[in-house]
Amino acid sequence: MFDVLIVGAGMVGASLACALGDKNCSANRNLKVGIIEGNGNFLRGEFTADGRASAIALGSSQIWQNIGVWGLMQRRGVTPMHMIQVSEGDLPYQVQLRCEDMGQEALGYIVENAVTLASLWEFARECQNLELICPAKILDIEHVSDRDLMRVKISSEIGEQYLETKLLVGADGGRSQVRQMAKIEISERLYEQTCIVTTVKSENSHQNFAYERFQPSGPFAILPLGSDRACIVWTATKEETPILLALDEPTFLQELAKRFGEPLIQKLGNITVESRTRINYVPRWMHSQTYIQPRLALIGDAAHTTHPIAGQGMNLGIRDVNALANVLKAAHQNQEDLGAIAVLKRYQSKRKWDNLGVIWLTDISNRLFSNHNWVFKVIRRLGLLLLQISLLKRVLMYFMMGLHQTPNK
Structure with missing residues (x-):
């Protein structure tokens, strides 16, 4: 029996596993966590080499630092962003966002996905309370209400088997099988x-x-x-x-x-x-009607996806990790049932409106800038001019850097 069983060991799922790990947190020692991953290459230490990278907000790097994994990423190589220049093509309408404007060493970091995954998996392997189940895929899930648990059917190298957990977490991406098996409806819009x-x-x-x-x-x-x-x-x-x-x-x-x-x-x-x-x-706008059910929670792209403009998607997922991990660790210390809907509502209330706000803002920004309409041209150029005002620029940077969601230590 697991306390928490995570489906998906990509960057978001592995971050949650590490946040619940006992390497740097002795309070997690008797918290039994499992993580299911279908990609056997991860188990062999072979991570994507396609050059894809993510823009990591300063707030997200602080979350990873509090978990204890940021140092591993730094040793493998992260690139600080000292300035971000936003412009409309070659026109003189531009805004420069500089780290010194916020009194920080960096606005955020660019980290290759392979670096992030390798660091998270290295950390996870050193946690005694984590069990890596890889390669494996889920076949079915069943909420067993009379026993207060979730039963998960998986297929692995040893054949089909059943796992039981107090809480199942779907971190398996935008096409989440967990979400589909739980019959959670979504709102969705594909971009052309x-x-x-x-x-x-x-x-x-x-x-x-x-x-x-x-x-x-x-x-x-x-x-x-x-x-x-x-x-x-x-x-x-x-x-x-x-x-x-x-x-x-x-x-x-x-x-x-x-x-x-x-x-x-x-x-x-x-x-x-x-x-x-x-x-x-193809980017898409997607938001789950709920992030939670009894014994189940969704995080990252399993719960929401957004247009990559301003690179906010990964950062929303890391903020989900921070919120859910803090809720679960507090509940565990208070001897509460981790899969109880009352506990999970605390997570959803912390994350739903931040996620929706960013999703809508990125959607509006993409539509505003990705067209030839003269009305929108006037609006966006006026917007770029207004952002020259120091106060407005600082407010924008504060939210882009994820500082409105300060991680708990």
């Missing part, structure tokens, strides 16, 4: 866009500057890695996507350079594409 992800190397240093350049097709993000590399998240229209994906490398590089803009290309010098493949995905 595709995000193309690639990694480039520049002749000159990027100086830890990140760029969010809004084009008619959607946002074009340049995220610094190391001293001279960058992860590119290029939002293209549905019509542009197949053309861009089919281009040979020299032509693709030419099109890429156009999106950088001449001033930035002159600053960075020659750029070359490092990625072997052009990873692409």
Whole structure:
């Protein structure tokens, strides 16, 4: 019998497992936690090498620091963002968000997903109260109300078996099987866009500057890695996507350079594409009607997804982890039933409105900037001008950095 059984050992699920682990928290020692993951490569220490990276808000890095895993990520390599420049293409309407404006060493960090996963799994392996069940996949879930538990049917290398837990946590992504098996309804909207992800190397240093350049097709993000590399998240229209994906490398590089803009290309010098493949995905707006049921909770993309504009998706998931872990640890110390709906409501109340607010804000921002309508052009240029006002800029940075959700120690 597990106290908590987590489905999905990606960045969000593994973060929750580490937060409930006993490596740095002796109070968790008698909390039995299991984590189910279908990707056997993770067990062998083989993590994605596609160059994808996430923008980690300062608040999220503080959550990982409190768990005890941030130091492992730093040793593997994280890149601080000292400045983020937001602009409308090559027009002079731009806002520069600088870390010194908030009295911080960084606005946030760019961390390659492989670095995050390797660090989380290293930490998890050192927790005596965690059991890694990998590779395995769930086949069915059943709430056994008369015994106050959730029964989970899984398939693994040893065949089919049943696991029992006081609380089942779905951290298995936007197409969550846990959510579907629990018959939790969602609100959903697909964007007529595709995000193309690639990694480039520049002749000159990027100086830890990140760029969010809004084009008619959607946002074009340049995220610094190391001293001279960058992860590119290029939002293209549905019509542009197949053309861009089919281009040979020299032509693709030419099109890429156009999106950088001449001033930035002159600053960075020659750029070359490092990625072997052009990873692409269709962004979508999704929100679960509830995050909880008796004996069940959803976190991260299993509960909500958003457009990648401003890189908020991963940070929402990490804030979910922080909230749920704090609720569960407090309930455990108070000898409460971890799967009781009264306990889980505390988690949902902490996270629902923050998640919905960010999802709607990113949706509105994407629609505002990704069109040719002259009315929206006037509104967005006025908005960029207003953000030159120090107070408004500081408020925006405070929320983007995740400082409104200060992690509990």
